Amino acid sequence: MLSQKTKYALKALLYLAQQDANHISKTTDIAEAANIPKKFLEQILLDLKRGHLVGSKQGKFGGYYLLKSGNEITLADIHRLFDGxxxxxxxxxxxxxxxxxxxxxxxxxxxxxxxxxxxxxxxxAMQGITINSLVKK
Amino acid sequence: MLSQKTKYALKALLYLAQQDANHISKTTDIAEAANIPKKFLEQILLDLKRGHLVGSKQGKFGGYYLLKSGNEITLADIHRLFDGxxxxxxxxxxxxxxxxxxxxxxxxxxxxxxxxxxxxxxxxAMQGITINSLVKK
DNA sequence: TTTAATTTCTACTAATTATATAGAATTAAT
DNA sequence: ATTAATTCTATATAATTAGTAGAAATTAAA
Incomplete structure (x- = not known):
């Protein structure tokens, strides 16, 4: 089973994948849209950053964005990053x-x-599921 | 990932599957052969019993034995019983x-x-792996 | 240069689960 | 009765999970 954390990570990535190109999303917006406790999400986004799946911009008008295309991010990658x-x-x-x-x-x-x-x-099977394949359902 | 408990359960079932038909195995023997803490194994065998995978005989010369053929016990069954x-x-x-x-x-x-x-x-995939298929490797 | 809004870092907490261990009660064969 | 086994119930400890708190650092803009 996936941990709650991994599920949140997936939901956050799905949110980011649905934004316009070059759009930067604030933690607060992701948290609200995906129904994730904000402080917990902060940690998750940092993990995703350390895993090179998202990038960030600090300071005012900062936030997070996908670093790779949604086609390149598979369920296997995310599972390995959070659940090993x-x-x-x-x-x-x-x-x-x-x-x-x-x-x-x-x-x-x-x-x-x-x-x-x-x-x-x-x-x-896990490598066959990408963020984009999920969004396109 | 499987829990340690599930792994022990698998090893215990593999042990039982390798015994002669009608043979009854003592907890102590299984524990020694499979390198499982005996008191922990006792609980695991009880779980396997509640899951109708093994049967038991109480009292002197009692012990455990497979209730189903090793062909009928799949990794999926065992996973469901212990890890859900x-x-x-x-x-x-x-x-x-x-x-x-x-x-x-x-x-x-x-x-x-x-x-x-x-x-x-x-x-x-999990239904394709049975106790017998593992023994025959 | 100050303010506001954001990420980033570190530490803490509470609840649950995992991994056992202990000991008494029960059962059955001799 | 005695012995050897399962069975039951309780306890202990450590690790993990899920989340919270608050301060520090960063950046944009007024």
Whole structure:
């Protein structure tokens, strides 16, 4: 499941994608339109910025805007940024690989193979969902 | 991601699936073989029992055994039993449906459609992984 | 140069969930 | 009765989630 934070991030990105090109959106406007607690959204937008998905302009008349086209931002990117691995266990992950501490010998692990299959299929599905594909529904 | 509990449940089921037919396994044996804290495993086995995946025999020489064939137990079943919905948000779930509180009008929600697509694909993948398919790797 | 409006940074809090552990009660075989 | 197992209920601790608070920095414009 996505965290509330990830859902908010998606909604914020959808909002930004629906604005005119070169438009800069204030946190307050996004928060109101997408029904997100403003102070929480501030943090989320900073995370999105650190993830290079949005850019910002500081000071008066500042705000946020998409840094990439909505076609280039996939659900997989957003999931990885906020919730981490796509895989069901760290040992089956590429970007967030970690050994299972309770696993005696990874190469002998019966679970891992199946989970890698799942990860491949889930990833493909998530990469097929872009911000623009969602907006165009 | 799967919880530690779900991972342990999977390992326990894999252990049971590898025993001879009619064999009854003690919690202690499963715990040792699969490297699972015994007291934690006790709870997990009870959960699996409530989920009708394993049966138990009480008293001396008691223990646990698979109630269904390993072909009939899929990753989707186990995920649902321990971690709940397969879908990324409750509003896109069938078995664990819940309305998003911050969503003004679900039919207008841009996220939902995409997440339903993901759920369908993930579910299909998870239903393709059975306990037996894992054992046979 | 002051003011207003905005992002940015750091810290804190409350509630929930995850990961167990402890111990007594129950059940069944010998 | 005794032994060995499940079952039940309660507790503990740590991590995570979701959110709040407030001050600092930045920028545009009056």
């Amino acid at each position: 691995a796509i895989a069901l266990l760290p040992c089956a992950s590429i970007n967030f690989y970690e050994r299972c501490l309770d696993c005696k010998d990874e190469s002998e692990c019966l679970l891992r193979h199946g989970l890698i299959t799942i990860r491949e299929e889930t990833l493909k | 919905a397969i879908a990324l948000l409750p509003c896109a779930s069938i078995n664990f449906y819940e309305r998003c509180l911050d969503c003004k009008d679900e039919s207008e929600c841009l996220l939902r459609h995409g997440l339903i697509t993901i759920r369908e694909e993930t579910l299909k």
